Amino acid sequence: MAKKGKLFVISAPSGSGKTTLCRKLIRSFSGKRKLVRSISVTTRRRRSGERGGGDYFFISRGEFIKRRKRRQFLEWAGVLGNYYGTPRAFVQRHINQGNDVLLSIDVQGALKIKRMVRRARRPSAIFIFILPPSFGELERRLRRRSTESRAEIARRLKFAKSEMCFVKEYNYAVLNDKISRALARLKEIIRREREE
Ligand code: 5GP
Numbered sequence: 198m199a200k201k202g203k204l205f206v207i208s209a210p211s212g213s214g215k216t217t218l219c220r221k222l223i224r225s226f227s228g229k230r231k232l233v234r235s236i237s238v239t240t241r242r243r244r245s246g247e248r249g250g251g252d253y254f255f256i257s258r259g260e261f262i263k264r265r266k267r268r269q270f271l272e273w274a275g276v277l278g279n280y281y282g283t284p285r286a287f288v289q290r291h292i293n294q295g296n297d298v299l300l301s302i303d304v305q306g307a308l309k310i311k312r313m314v315r316r317a318r319r320p321s322a323i324f325i326f327i328l329p330p331s332f333g334e335l336e337r338r339l340r341r342r343s344t345e346s347r348a349e350i351a352r353r354l355k356f357a358k359s360e361m362c363f364v365k366e367y368n369y370a371v372l373n374d375k376i377s378r379a380l381a382r383l384k385e386i387i388r389r390e391r392e393e
Contacts, residue, residue, distance in 0.1 A: 200295050201292050201293060201295060202230070202291060202292045202293075202294070202295050202296045202297040202298060203292075203297045203298075203321050203322065203323060203390060203391070204288070204292070204297070204298050204300060204310065204314075204321070204322035204323070205232070205297060205298070205299045205300070205322075205323050205325065205387060205390075206300045206302060206306075206307045206310055206322055206323065206324045206325065207219065207299065207300065207301050207302075207325045207326075207327060208301075208302060208303060208304050208306075208307050208324075208325075208326050208327070208360065208363075208367070209301075209326065209327035209328075209329075209373075210329060210335060210353070210356070210357030210360055210361065211339065211353045211356070211357065212329065212335050212336075212338040212339040212342065212353065212357075213327050213328070213329040213335060213338070213357075213373055214327070214329070214338070214373045214376060214379070215301060215327050215373075216252075216301070217376060218327065218373065218376065218379055218380060218383060219234060219299060219301050221376075221380050222299065222380065222383055222384065222387070223299065225380075225384055226297070226384075226387065230295060230296060230297065230391070231291075231296040231297070232296070232297045232298075232299055232387065233291050233296050233297070233298055233299065234298075234299045234301065235283050235284065235287055235288055235298050235299065235300050235301075236250065236251070236252070236253060236254060236284070236287075237253055237254070237281050237282060237283055237284075237301075237302070238253065238254045238256055238261065238264065238270070238281070238282045238283075238284060239253045239254070239255060239256070239279055239280065239281045239282075240255075240256060240257065240258045240261050240279045240280045240281075241253070241255070241279035241281070242255075243255050244344040245344065246344075253281075254284075258280065261273075261280045261282065264282070265280075265282065268285070269282075269284065269285055269286070270282035270283055270284065270285055271283045271284070271285040271288050271289075271310070271313075272302070272306045272309040272310055272313070273306070274302070274303055274305040274306045274309070276303050276305075276356075277349075277352055277353065277356060281302070281303070281306070283300055283302060283306065288300070297387070297391070303360065304360045304363045304366075307324055307363075307366070307367070308363070308366060310322055310324075311324065311366065321393075323368050323369070323386070323390045324366065324367040324368045324369070325367060325368065325369045325370075325371060325383070325386060326363075326364045326367040326369070326370045326371070327370075327371050327372075327373050327379065328361070328364070328370055328371065328372045328373065329357075329373060330372065330373070330374040332354065332357070332358070335354065335357060336350070336354060339353060339354070369386055371383060371386075
């Protein structure tokens with residue numbers, strides 16, 4: 198029987214460079230044993246430049262609730278007024294095929310996965326938190342991105358502060374002061390954990 202894959206759960210405050218890092222990471226592990234990114238389902242409105250089915254699957258609240266009732270999500274959470282969920286079937290299929298799956302989710306979702314893994318002896322999961330160099334830099338990055346209003350940026354910064362309190366729940370904390378350095382560290386973590 199093929200060896201099962203692992204779950205790599207990454208959390209990071211919005212604007213910490215997580216999306217870029219995850220994209221680069223996926224590209225680096227495209228060999229026989231792949232690292233695949235789970236595309237979440239969300240009720241949030243699409244930002245300009247985002248692609249349905251590429252960044253997220255964008256659905257209505259009604260549809261989200263229907264899927265949640267059918268237990269189609271491995272985990273789900275309400276984040277800043279919107280719902281986000283990880284499609285269960287996709288993750289299970291890849292884990293069973295021996296691929297590793299990358300979940301880029303918030304702290305609430307990561308803690309749910311942590312409890313699940315503990316309870317049900319599911320495939321092992323590794324938890325990584327990406328830290329921005331500072332709040333000032335986080336704010337600058339969010340402003341530069343200019344996809345959110347001022348009020349939304351303020352909410353995201355407040356949320357980021359509350360999320361940072363949970364860094365101790367993660368196996369690794371990676372500082373994203375420089376993309377190339379953070380990427381190298383993430384690759385090293387994945388290689389090491391694959392060998393375990
Ligand atoms: P954004 O709206 O900036 O894309 O994401 C907001 C937050 O929701 C981020 O912390 C992101 O990691 C998180 N998120 C995205 N997808 C999921 C998911 O499927 N589950 C959970 N729990 N959080 C998610």
